[in-house]
Amino acid sequence: MSERIFLDISFPYETDYLCLIGKIGEQLAWNLSSFSGDRETLAYHVNLVLTEAVANAIEHAADNRSSPFLHVTIRVENGLLTIRVFDQGPGFSLCDVQESCDDTLEEHGRGIFIIKSLMDRVSYIKLDDGHVLEMEKNLY
């Protein structure tokens, strides 16, 4: 039977936690026996998309929040890895973000591009009390 694991993490809106959150995701990826591809690369990618999404929530959604904690979930079920990063900021539209990085010398604007490139499905969904960036990866 394929593995199942559900992780919920809450922590303050501070970049001090980026490393820990990324590494928890990385650890999970290293231990996924159901994954058939290159585990080291998966571990890096999970670490990276978590870091990008959490950094975005801290930078762009830390203002009008009602809770002092940022909330992240990581779930593995039926061969699907789902990472969700919840925010209570003003929100944005995924479609407004550029689809490529060609030859740009911008200092910003590569985070969502990286997430879209590395994950199989990315959605940004409106909730009652904020938004969630949902990132999915097929493990097989």
Next chain:
Amino acid sequence: MSERIFLDISFPYETDYLCLIGKIGEQLAWNLSSFSGDRETLAYHVNLVLTEAVANAIEHAADNRSSPFLHVTIRVENGLLTIRVFDQGPGFSLCDVQESCDDTLEEHGRGIFIIKSLMDRVSYIKLDDGHVLEMEKNLY
């Protein structure tokens, strides 16, 4: 301000998950900036008490459970690390477990002793739908 982080993990009652759960705890310990002692030892101890407590829940409490998932929480707040392992088994009494390991050639019975030795406070508490083994460690 001291760090705060709350982790909830759910997974099937299977020893396949011991390594992952232990390592998530280890990763957390490595990244605790508020801890003043030897981080490598703390990381080992957190990994170990998680492994012992989860293995006990799998071995001794996997029968009359209503949920297919084992539930573990790890929290850091106010310089206190609290690990909770919930089970829905018949329960037991911490006091009935031996307090020392002197010169015994038993194959079993060292798990709770290890947990008590490495943590500052250990309690086994009755809940509405089972029990929780609560293990606390002062970080400073």
Next chain:
Amino acid sequence: MLTNIESRDAVTLIQVQEERLDAHNSPELKNQMLKLLEEGNHRMIIDLQDVRFVDSSGLGALVSGFKNASARNGSLKLCGLQPQVQSMFELTRLHRVFDIFSDRHQALSSFQDLSEQT
């Protein structure tokens, strides 16, 4: 459970090639040791140099091997304990039960000294 098993001078050397020895894989080590004993290998060395983590169930498997070897007038010795693993033996007082050597060469020669005496 990945192990490498070698025979040297009537001693069986079992190297545990796992980072962790815990409730997930220690039953297998226990069975491997028992099988080797039953096949007549009464002198065993368990080399733990690759093991960085051991839990109470890993310790229990080693105790089981120790008891089974002793019951057959054999012996089971340990070597290559990493510092954190060593500290588990001390915490549980098992360092007073096992003969523990720094590496396999010292463990092997402890068996040879014995042969010379007898």
Next chain:
Amino acid sequence: MLTNIESRDAVTLIQVQEERLDAHNSPELKNQMLKLLEEGNHRMIIDLQDVRFVDSSGLGALVSGFKNASARNGSLKLCGLQPQVQSMFELTRLHRVFDIFSDRHQALSSFQDLSEQT
């Protein structure tokens, strides 16, 4: 942000001594580079050999250093990229923007070749 800064033949070598270059510490690297540029160090090499992880904000800090150096007719080159770090430059096409060398010696000699030509 731990860095080691050395000067060699009018080139400033900045070794980033962090495992991660992310939104937590990259603003500091950006400021360090800017300060060095303002102090007249127009030729810089960023040695990333210790960095195993870089995010978009780390890339952004390096782009910032690159632009600031170019604006002063200087240059900023990179070396020591670990495979996963290199793959981030490729994904974002930044490997076409930066001069990237395998190690600091090659990066240093690229500056010397330039001096000889002029």
